[in-house]
Amino acid sequence: MADLRCQMCGKPNPPELEECQFCGARIKPVLASTPADSRPIEAGEEPISKDASEFEKVKPAEEGSISSAENESPAEPSSDESLPLPSAATPGSDSSKGVPDELSGLGEAASEDGEAPDWLAGLRSDKPVEPEPVSSVEEEATAELGDEDWIARLGDEMKAVTPEPPAGGRSAVEALPESASEGGLPDRLQSLQPSESGVQELPAASPAISAERETGGPVPAENLPDWLNQLEETAAEPEPIPPVGGAESVPDWLSNLRPESGTLAALFGGEPQAESSSSGETPDQLSPLQADVNAAEAVEKHKDDFGVVSEPAAQTQETGPLPEWLAGIDRTAPPSGGTPALIDIDDEGNPPGEKGETAFSLEAPDWLFKLDPEQGAEKGTEKEEDQLVPGDLESAELPSWVQAMRPLESVVAEAMTAPQEDARVTEQSGPLAGLRGVLPSGPGLGPLRKPPAYSVKLRVSDGQQRYAAYLDRLVTGETKPRAVGTKRLTSNRLWRWLIALLLILAVGVPLFRGVQVAPETSSLSSDKGAAFTLISGLPADTPVLIVFDYDPALSGELEATAAPFIGKLLRKGTPLAFISTSPTGPALAERFMQTTPLVSSHQYRRGEQYVNLGYLAGGPAGMLYFAGDPTAAMPTTVDGKPAWETGPLQGIQGLSNFAAFILLTDNADTGRNWIEQVGPRLGNTPMIMIISTQAEPLVRPYFDSGQLKGLVSGLADAKIYEQSDNRPGLAHLYWSSFSVGTLVAVLLIVIGAIWSAVTGWRARRRNPGEEA
Amino acid sequence: MKIKGVFSTAIAIAVGLLVLVGYLFGYKADGSLSLLGKLQSSLLYIAVALAGFAVLVGIGNLLLVHMNKIRHKQKGAAYSFILIVALVTTLLLGLLAPYQPKAASIFNDSFNVVQLPVEASLMALLAITLTYASIRLLRRHLNLLSVIFLITALLILLGTAPWPFLGDVPFLSNIIRPFVAQIPATAGARGILLGVALGTLTTGLRILFGADRPYRGK
Numbered sequence: 002m003a004d005l006r007c008q009m010c011g012k013p014n015p016p017e018l019e020e021c022q023f024c025g026a027r028i029k030p031v032l033a034s035t036p037a038d039s040r041p042i043e044a045g046e047e048p049i050s051k052d053a054s055e056f057e058k059v060k061p062a063e064e065g066s067i068s069s070a071e072n073e074s075p076a077e078p079s080s081d082e083s084l085p086l087p088s089a090a091t092p093g094s095d096s097s098k099g100v101p102d103e104l105s106g107l108g109e110a111a112s113e114d115g116e117a118p119d120w121l122a123g124l125r126s127d128k129p130v131e132p133e134p135v136s137s138v139e140e141e142a143t144a145e146l147g148d149e150d151w152i153a154r155l156g157d158e159m160k161a162v163t164p165e166p167p168a169g170g171r172s173a174v175e176a177l178p179e180s181a182s183e184g185g186l187p188d189r190l191q192s193l194q195p196s197e198s199g200v201q202e203l204p205a206a207s208p209a210i211s212a213e214r215e216t217g218g219p220v221p222a223e224n225l226p227d228w229l230n231q232l233e234e235t236a237a238e239p240e241p242i243p244p245v246g247g248a249e250s251v252p253d254w255l256s257n258l259r260p261e262s263g264t265l266a267a268l269f270g271g272e273p274q275a276e277s278s279s280s281g282e283t284p285d286q287l288s289p290l291q292a293d294v295n296a297a298e299a300v301e302k303h304k305d306d307f308g309v310v311s312e313p314a315a316q317t318q319e320t321g322p323l324p325e326w327l328a329g330i331d332r333t334a335p336p337s338g339g340t341p342a343l344i345d346i347d348d349e350g351n352p353p354g355e356k357g358e359t360a361f362s363l364e365a366p367d368w369l370f371k372l373d374p375e376q377g378a379e380k381g382t383e384k385e386e387d388q389l390v391p392g393d394l395e396s397a398e399l400p401s402w403v404q405a406m407r408p409l410e411s412v413v414a415e416a417m418t419a420p421q422e423d424a425r426v427t428e429q430s431g432p433l434a435g436l437r438g439v440l441p442s443g444p445g446l447g448p449l450r451k452p453p454a455y456s457v458k459l460r461v462s463d464g465q466q467r468y469a470a471y472l473d474r475l476v477t478g479e480t481k482p483r484a485v486g487t488k489r490l491t492s493n494r495l496w497r498w499l500i501a502l503l504l505i506l507a508v509g510v511p512l513f514r515g516v517q518v519a520p521e522t523s524s525l526s527s528d529k530g531a532a533f534t535l536i537s538g539l540p541a542d543t544p545v546l547i548v549f550d551y552d553p554a555l556s557g558e559l560e561a562t563a564a565p566f567i568g569k570l571l572r573k574g575t576p577l578a579f580i581s582t583s584p585t586g587p588a589l590a591e592r593f594m595q596t597t598p599l600v601s602s603h604q605y606r607r608g609e610q611y612v613n614l615g616y617l618a619g620g621p622a623g624m625l626y627f628a629g630d631p632t633a634a635m636p637t638t639v640d641g642k643p644a645w646e647t648g649p650l651q652g653i654q655g656l657s658n659f660a661a662f663i664l665l666t667d668n669a670d671t672g673r674n675w676i677e678q679v680g681p682r683l684g685n686t687p688m689i690m691i692i693s694t695q696a697e698p699l700v701r702p703y704f705d706s707g708q709l710k711g712l713v714s715g716l717a718d719a720k721i722y723e724q725s726d727n728r729p730g731l732a733h734l735y736w737s738s739f740s741v742g743t744l745v746a747v748l749l750i751v752i753g754a755i756w757s758a759v760t761g762w763r764a765r766r767r768n769p770g771e772e773a
Numbered sequence: 774m775k776i777k778g779v780f781s782t783a784i785a786i787a788v789g790l791l792v793l794v795g796y797l798f799g800y801k802a803d804g805s806l807s808l809l810g811k812l813q814s815s816l817l818y819i820a821v822a823l824a825g826f827a828v829l830v831g832i833g834n835l836l837l838v839h840m841n842k843i844r845h846k847q848k849g850a851a852y853s854f855i856l857i858v859a860l861v862t863t864l865l866l867g868l869l870a871p872y873q874p875k876a877a878s879i880f881n882d883s884f885n886v887v888q889l890p891v892e893a894s895l896m897a898l899l900a901i902t903l904t905y906a907s908i909r910l911l912r913r914h915l916n917l918l919s920v921i922f923l924i925t926a927l928l929i930l931l932g933t934a935p936w937p938f939l940g941d942v943p944f945l946s947n948i949i950r951p952f953v954a955q956i957p958a959t960a961g962a963r964g965i966l967l968g969v970a971l972g973t974l975t976t977g978l979r980i981l982f983g984a985d986r987p988y989r990g991k
Binding site for chain 1: 810818821904905913923936
């Protein structure tokens with residue numbers, strides 16, 4: 002034989018070499034076909050006996066893997082009875098002995114594929130296979146294989162999913178129709194023969210050819226295994242092919258497709274019809290996709306015809322009935338826990354949405370879902386035409402079921418973030434050694450990693466324990482109730498009663514016994530006699546306006562302070578008018594006129610000598626309103642009578658018509674309001690203020706500034722005016738009590754303060770943290 | 774700003790300005806009220822009437838609150854009952870007082886016998902309480918400020934009242950007490966009052982300028 006020229010470098014190579022001695026490219030798989038093989042086999046031509054394993058050896062790695070994955074994906078729980086595993090499951094055994102011819106080479110081919118692609122490794126690991134009972138033979142074979150010889154296991158699994166032979170020991174292929182074994186074999190069986198050549202004609206990079214393709218070709222009877230020969234005897238007649246009409250413009254194989262298309266249309270609601278029409282437009286070449294699907298359908302059809310496979314599973318209602326070996330597969334089931342799945346699985350064990358379903362649909366390729374027992378016969382004819390044009394397949398046009406068998410990560414990774422170029426890791430060991438970016442290095446594996454175990458025991462240092470003890474002591478001390486000292490409370494209460502008793506005695510004894518212990522005062526009054534002088538000079542017939550704006554609580558001081566001045570006015574017969582901005586003011590005015598010494602003795606009558614205008618509402622606004630128009634602000638008296646038409650106020654139109662304006666108050670703010678609101682409207686009318694001692698510091702500046710013409714403050718000033726008028730009144734009566742009571746209070750405070758300071762100091766000295 | 778807000782703001786500013794101008798130009802040269810003075814008086818009359826009505830509203834609210842306490846038998850319902858009885862009784866006596874002299878006498882006696890002694894007694898209790906607090910002051914707070922506070926109180930007391938058998942203490946009554954009352958105390962109080970006056974002035978100006986609108990009822 003002449004030298005073979007390398008397709009890569011173009012240099013001649015000896016024919017016995019399988020690889021180019023110059024560039025290392027493989028030569029023989031591409032050029033290993035004989036001229037007879039390259040010739041298309043015509044219909045009805047006697048097929049040439051050929052072992053399918055030879056072709057499987059030269060298949061590209063992807064195709065071999067695909068075949069393995071197809072047989073691996075069903076993952077039907079098998080038993081020794083249901084799926085008899087041949088004892089020669091090792092890679093070195095003859096696979097044709099126990100399995101049909103078309104699958105015999107898979108094991109060897111798989112075993113020779115030293116470089117398994119990355120996605121194939123993913124397929125193997127992601128296979129959602131339920132733990133199935135493994136026979137002893139298989140266990141031995143697995144033990145012999147070892148973990149690294151995974152491709153050999155693919156062949157075993159492929160055998161495991163081989164259609165179950167009938168009860169009589171016949172395999173599925175043995176149950177073929179009788180016509181298949183004769184010279185008048187059905188076309189679909191005769192077309193099996195050229196499939197071998199068709200496989201050889203495929204380009205090396207074409208992945209479209211699979212083991213299913215060989216199953217569609219005719220096999221000579223002598224080359225058929227025993228089970229296939231028995232199939233010929235017991236097989237029923239081939240199903241009639243539906244008539245094809247209007248086939249002048251289309252090739253034969255396409256005309257055979259039409260009835261099938263109609264059937265597909267009935268099955269898939271018109272979509273297949275469209276596909277069929279589109280394929281009909283293709284000039285005499287069948288789409289590689291469609292060819293593969295048809296070939297697979299033919300195989301499955303045979304299985305169903307001969308009862309090898311049980312009834313289609315109920316879950317195939319959408320994509321067609323599934324064979325029995327696919328019935329037990331739950332497409333939504335997650336992968337087994339033992340496999341390093343590269344897809345996210347939620348908590349319920351379901352794959353994430355539709356992507357997950359798509360990923361697990363790999364277990365049963367789409368062409369398997371399209372299988373229909375009624376279409377098997379028609380698809381057998383299509384297979385013949387499909388074998389004639391394998392060269393039209395392009396390497397980029399993978400069949401859909403091949404595309405569906407891509408690694409799971411490539412299917413699911415659409416939703417994931419594409420790993421960056423620099424993030425890809427080159428595998429250093431294992432079957433994926435040398436491949437780069439095969440396995441996700443970061444994000445995909447993160448959640449799957451087992452979380453590190455941390456000890457639940459708290460590690461606390463001695464210092465931390467000491468601080469914790471301090472904190473606990475502090476918190477406990479805060480929440481701990483303190484014992485209340487009953488004895489101490491009794492002591493405090495006793496002291497209070499004792500202080501009250503002493504003060505009552507100090508005030509009461511001089512008051513009720515009439516003992517004068519305080520001498521007459523020699524001091525001057527606050528205004529140095531200005532108020533007394535002013536009142537003495539007031540006209541007797543002009544009314545004086547007196548404002549009672551003090552609280553009843555301070556009536557004792559204010560009545561005693563005001564009595565000498567009001568008494569002086571009463572002695573002169575001056576008419577009076579009372580008003581108040583306090584609700585209790587009118588009552589206090591009545592009380593003052595009726596009960597106060599130096600006043601009550603004059604027997605002033607309400608409505609005749611004095612007028613009680615009552616309560617003036619509104620505070621400062623009421624004061625201003627009253628100052629602007631007193632007749633409108635207070636038109637009536639507390640008796641309901643007109644205040645300004647008759648009586649002492651007759652002829653008064655404004656505040657300036659009063660002889661004097663006298664304010665009695667205990668509040669500096671009230672006095673200030675009267676000064677601010679009424680003072681500008683008084684004109685020449687003097688304003689005199691009789692106040693409590695507590696208000697003097699704040700009111701005195703108004704006197705010093707001249708806004709007030711007179712200021713009488715407290716009991717001391719009243720005492721001074723009583724002394725000067727030589728008429729003892731309440732000030733004289735209270736003077737001794739005031740003196741003794743104040744002195745006792747001062748003594749109590751001094752003695753008690755010293756005692757408290759000492760005891761408190763001793764208590765703090767005993768216990769620095771305790772509050773006395 | 775809504776129309777309602779604009780309307781109320783305009784009214785408030787106008788009233789404020791009228792009353793303020795009434796202080797300055799409310800009187801003619803002869804002492805009679807000018808037009809601005811009359812406007813001011815009219816506005817103030819409305820204010821006084823509203824203030825008097827506010828007192829009535831407060832009394833009514835007090836009555837309702839205590840009636841609810843009695844109705845729901847809450848704690849202190851007995852005191853609420855006493856309050857309502859006293860309020861109604863006093864109100865009736867006050868209404869009858871102008872027409873019934875007997876009712877007027879009872880009305881005045883109820884004040885002189887009940888309210889005034891009660892309030893005076895509370896003031897007396899305040900004297901005892903303050904004395905006791907002054908005694909306990911240095912036990913709880915023994916520091917310089919407490920000592921100063923206590924000494925100041927003692928000086929004012931001793932300078933206000935005459936000493937038994939001694940009368941006024943010459944230096945204390947004539948110099949120390951007036952000095953403490955008029956200089957430090959008044960200075961501090963005046964400072965507070967000046968601050969209050971400035972705050973009041975600012976508040977009034979803000980209301981006049983419409984920056985503050987407390988009359989919106991919110």
